[in-house]
Amino acid sequence: MPGFFEKNKKHLFIVAAFLILFWLLTYQVKAGRFTLLERPVLAVSGFVERIVTGTYNGILSVGRGYVFLVRTERENRRLQDEVNRLRLENQITTELLSENERLRSALAFAKKDPLRSVMAQVIAKESTPVSSTYTVNKGASDGIERDQPVYSPDGVVGRVQAVLGSTAKIQLLTDPGNTIAVRVLRNREEGLLEGKLDRCALKYVSYYVDVQEGDLLVTSGLDAIYPKGLPVAVVTEVKKHEASSFQTVYARPVVSLARIEEVLVLKK
Secondary structure, three states: OOOHHHHHHHHHHHHHHHHHHHHHHHHHHHHOOOOOOOHHHHHHHHHHHHHHHHHHHHHHHHHHHHHHHHHHHHHHHHHHHHHHHHHHHHHHHHHHHHHHHHHHHHHHHHOOOOOOEEEEEEEEEEEEOOOEEEEEEOOHHOOOOOOEEEEEEOEEEEEEEEEEOEEEEEEEEEOOOEEEEEEOOOOOOEEEEEOOOOEEEEEEEEOOOOOOOOOOOEEEOOOOOOOOEEEEEEEEEEOOOOOOOOOEEEEEOOOOOOOOOOOEHHHH
């Protein structure tokens, strides 16, 4: 205790002086008279009152500001949640409209031969350095068989490679094991188109055959799998080599295989 009083002597003296002045002022007010101590006492008490009042008002202002910020943050959070919800609903609606448009197109195309076409949805995709296949949700129970051609309203997709009861595996045009008989629509030149994973290539094209970039390749029907005249690919690159009797011809499938979601399987 002696140490406490020694350390806080100045502060205790100020507090004691204030209490004495405050007591004197109170005593004089009750007695109905004032002395020379009135002004200093009033000045001190007024100073203290201003400090207390200012502090209180400051705390009150800060409190009101905090409440306002909290409410604003809650409102912003609510509005952001509403924006996210609307954005999600818009994405779902856009996807449904896109799917509806694809199905309409596929159905319209299938109506040309409704008894022979089976519509199927792609449920799995597999791409490795040696193969490129899709799995669809239709199989043997739907009349699907091995080597049936698979296409879309835009053109040829591939052919059925394997069949189970309710699913089937589709070998894409770009699969290295896939070969399809085609002809150049412009001049009826014929050839075999094989898959190269990211594109296709014409096999054994003679140096003197007229093939140009931009030529459309269609099915020739000579492989006994695909019907005649279906769009297959567009020639993208032609290279002739003086030391070889063959040309190098690359082509791009007319169907965007990476984006396809529904296909038509043509029954035999």
